[in-house]
Amino acid sequence: MAATAKTIEQVKSIGGKYKFGFVTDIDLDFAPKGLSEDIVRFISAKKDEPEWLLEWRLKAYGHWLEMPEPKWAKVSFPPIDYQDSFYYAAPKSKDDAPKSLADIDPKLLETYAKLGIPLQEQEILAGVAVDAVFDSVSVATTYKGKLEEKGIIFCSISEAVREHPELVRKYLGSVVPYGDNKHACLNSAVYTDGSFVYIPKGVRCPMELSTYFRINAENTGQFERTLIIADEGSYVSYLEGCTAPMRDENQLHAAVVELIALDDAEIKYSTVQNWYPGDEEGKGGIYNFVTKRGACRGRNSKISWTQVETGSAITWKYPSCILEGDNSVGEFYSVAITNNRQQADTGTKMIHLGKNTRSTIIAKGIAAGRSDSTYRGQVKILPKAEGARNYTQCDSLLIGGDCGAHTVPYIESRNPSARVEHEATTSKIGEDQLFYCRQRGLSDEEAVALIVNGFCREVLQQLPMEFAVEAQKLVGISLEGSVG
């Protein structure tokens, strides 16, 4: 908690509107600009990948060429010029990968310190193991020793491909197939790194696992790939946080996250996303096109997604659960904040296959400025899902008169014993509430932050303690300038 409080201070002192908009000046090793089969081969070769993985990438690439862009989301942006980006950028020192923190470029460590993850302190600070992704290569993994004792594997996905190929081969693409959607195809073809987690049978992971993603190089997309497997009876809580420096161009971020929970296992996956949102006029910012899906394969398994989305110019993201195992549970807790010209189309899919499967969706959308926020959710109950239940609650809060909030629920129930409940509200932030807060000494911005935090409480309290504090502050920061 001390570390996060410090981050906020440090980051504030850096100045500028976007508090994370600094650039680290280090030499990068680039692949040539543009996308082609050769680039896919280049990436695979750089990473010394086995043949099967290269083939898988190439198949994904082939699919990507054919596939149209998804068009159903309520977002608009000019066509993306995929040839105008770099698909591989690694810090120069990567050929001899760092063996310990001491080997890491001090400038990188400095960047992380600005983000509030001083790696050197991480091992002392309680409870967080960080796998830090700097652009495309995972540069440091802390806490490894402690986790290894329990048989937990927590490493970059490239390392997992080398060290645990059987696990990767078995599960990679098993929840999000390479042809799932255009963005997932692209990711499968050119992903450069990401995190891999395996929790063995019956093990409760003793600490929060965390990856801090950061896009640094200009014109590089970031395509990480995360794969988390919770074996029978295990538990893990994973947190992903993201920031990106300020750039005038739009940068593409197309990640894929796959979660697999076997019998009686539980995965809690939390995201705090504050990629650069663009400026007040909508110039620049990240296109955050992410495919996240979890499979509750086992009986009594549980997957819980919590997301706090405050950044990105465009967010296109639907963390979903496939509830295959009987009695399995899916949860989705979401806060999506848009300000200025941001657009967010986000929600979830809960697919009920097994008996007595249950899902809960709590989505809070906050729109300010001239932004647009859409909740899009699907609840699907298949014929065998005897006794399935879903509860959905979507609340939208509007700040000012120029923004929009939309709720688009799709409900499909093919089992008569299933129960699906949906509640939705839309409200405006109350002048009376703002005045009441201001009368007690809060500035406009403090008042908005407090009221919006209250509005999001049910979701924020799902976050691990350390990150809840940071998320609360982010809520305030991202709504700066929205009133008064």
Next chain:
Amino acid sequence: MTALLDIKNLHVSVGEREILKGVDLTINPGEVHAVMGPNGTGKSTLSYVLAGREGYDITDGTITFMGQDLLALEPHERACMGIFLAFQYPVEIPGVAGTTFLKTALNALRKYRGEGELDAMQFLKHVRAKAKALDISDEMLRRPLNVGFSGGEKKRNEVLQMAVLEPKLAVLDETDSGLDIDALKVVADGVNAMRSPERSMLIITHYQRLLDYIVPDHVHVLVAGRIVASGGKELAHELEAKGYAQYADAAAA
């Protein structure tokens, strides 16, 4: 003695309609003033104008607080300088625990005054005794602010906020309405405990009964946007007996 608050010839309109039509009122440090008057005469309007609520046009007149032009200040600056309004209708803030709200407010004031912020432990220590005196349980403090509170609970909660924030000028807008007899006594004790030579109060009420507990130094009668009579505490008794009809002519003038 320099006045804490000095209102001169205050004219206030909402839209086309003039609500306050030339109010003069001076409050010195340590004084307790009561304002009484029929429904809809502008008592709450006066309190909102003091607190700086939007939507009220000050068409004429001045307000000086601690020697400063109050009307030039933002609502939160006024609060930080020591103006506190106990609302006639306290507002619900879903999802925000009473303690969180109070701590945020107290630390905002402390920051403004250049004092260090209190941590959770120090804050609770500061609040607990005051809450207890007002019969407010820990459970109530933890609940989302005012959400589902009974009328009386809301009013007690306003007085707690006043006790914690320790203002220089407390404006209490019908803090007694909706209170049962016991609660009225608890609230009055809470308010009386706050009386000091440095703190002034403006108490808006319809009932002389409250003024039996919180004895005012001055009583004013506000009718149709004007102060039509001022006097000592006996004026409240007179009003109780005769009503406001006697002022109808003065108001129409």
